[in-house]
Amino acid sequence: MQNHQPEFSKGKEISKGSLVPPVLSDYMNYRQFLGDFYLYKRKASKGSLRAYTYAVFSAAANIKSPNYLKMIIEGKRNLSDDMIGKFGKALGFMKEQTEEFRLLVQFTQAMDPAERNMYLKKLSEHRVAGKLKSGEIDRKTWEKVPNWVAWIIYAMIDQDGVSFDTATLKNLLRGKASEDEIDHALSTLISSGDLRRDEVTGELKKARSLTESPEEIPVALVRKLQSQLMYLGLESLYQDQPTEREFGTLTLSLTKTEFEEIKFKLRQMRKALHKDNSIARMKDKGERVYQLNIQLFPVTNAVESVVKAPVMKSSLDIVTEMPIVEAPAAVVVEQAPVVPVAAAPVAPAPVTKEQKNERSNVSSLAATAASAADLFR
16 A cells, blocks of 8 residues: 655654755655756766656666655655665665664654654664664663653652562563563663662662653654654553543644643653642652643644734634544553643533533543553653
8 A cells, every 4th residue: 555644743854955965864855855866966967967867766676666765755655665665775774774774764654653663762862772772872871760660660660569579570570571671661760779678678769760860861762762762652541441541632723822821741740740740749658650641732734824823722722613623542652640631611611510421531541540650740
């Protein structure tokens, strides 16, 4: 099946006076990368005896069709696994770059949300590994920052009845982490001073917050952590019963002002939940560790020709004409519990009993959710 997916974001565009080749790691759509690569080669060969053409690329890739690259860029054809290798050769890629290109192709062409998340996770890990190898990311700084297993083990300090031996932790983590990963996470948390062992009882306790120095966390690691935790949410969608999770999504049209206001309120809500939960855990232990993911992101581009005067609103007063569409939960990968962001009612009406119950969700969640690390405050 051919993939004609829309492009919601592009890589770095090449200006007319620039002859800097496009960098693969800057792109999240391989077709856009190929288009920019072709434009770069055309400009670089301008004035030479042999101008760069689609046919030249096909010859370098050992492909018979002279316009095959053009069809790929335009979305009329998809790249097969065999063709990925040939394209890598024509692009002048080494082994690791070809593998990155392969993952980018798989991510771009995947139609199923679960597959797209899987390839995104692999692509992110591959790019991080490359930056570590090249020295773009300092390895010492990287190793000081706990991975996703460590974040969960750190939160398990507040879970009742946990024995912090490797076998028990592997079972509690549902087998999602290996024994080596668990041992490494524990040793990292202790050596970094995030956890300490009580000299009298031998019990592990929190020594400091994992987010004391968020500015030291490389952006690449933040992305990697977030993608891993969201992928756990996708797994929960298929593995956990609806009674054990809460997935809710809204698809709605917003102005820039409304978007900024919702984003601010989500941050305030997250901080309030973290504060309430921290106070609750001082009194007694939790029963399980939950992951709360809050996601608000664009799925379309703005229409550039449309210019609107800024409209200032108080709170979240969404106009009644604004279309709101309930989306299937599979579109957004979130691990329970998730607090739904409620829009204002479509028309003025008395507050019903059901609405009162819905408004109480935030306060009840703070009382029942187990401890979860507030990753990015």
